[in-house]
Amino acid sequence: MAYWLFKTEPEELSIDDLAAEPARSFVWDGVRNYQARNFLRDQVQLNDLVFIYHSSCQPPGIAGIARISRAAYPDPAQFEPTSPYFDAKAKPEAPRWIAVDVQFTQKFARFVPLDKLKKSSTLIEMPLVRKGNRLSVMPVTAAQWQFIVSLTT
DNA sequence: GCCAACGTTGGC
């Protein structure tokens, strides 16, 4: 079992959206970066746990936890011409982009803002807090995971 | 809405 952090714009999909339908699997689609795609395709496994990070909002930070309810499969949006995630170069027999499904696990009692994460020496290696890093799917070590969870109660 | 960082594209 591994740990991850996924970024989402809460206006698109937030921890509250997940919490509103806790039995539902949500498609995590639209990842269009190869490094992030490779994590989804090669390493993210069923039942792995995921920090849900809210980006492009005020304040940005980690809002809760989801669980991987379906491992890698071709992102359907790449084949959908009306989707903003459509990719004309992707073919069903040779998909380029990968989706997973997530299911709500927990909303933190205390939101963990990015500025707090940046102050921690425990997290200094996380891509999230590195200047200019835009990776939207990243691994989290067990030590980082436990430290962040400890900030939420 | 600005802009730094950085990945991708395409001309050569």
Next chain:
DNA sequence: GCCAACGTTGGC
């Protein structure tokens, strides 16, 4: 296969 131009991300 180099690299300049371009586009996107995402905090500020």
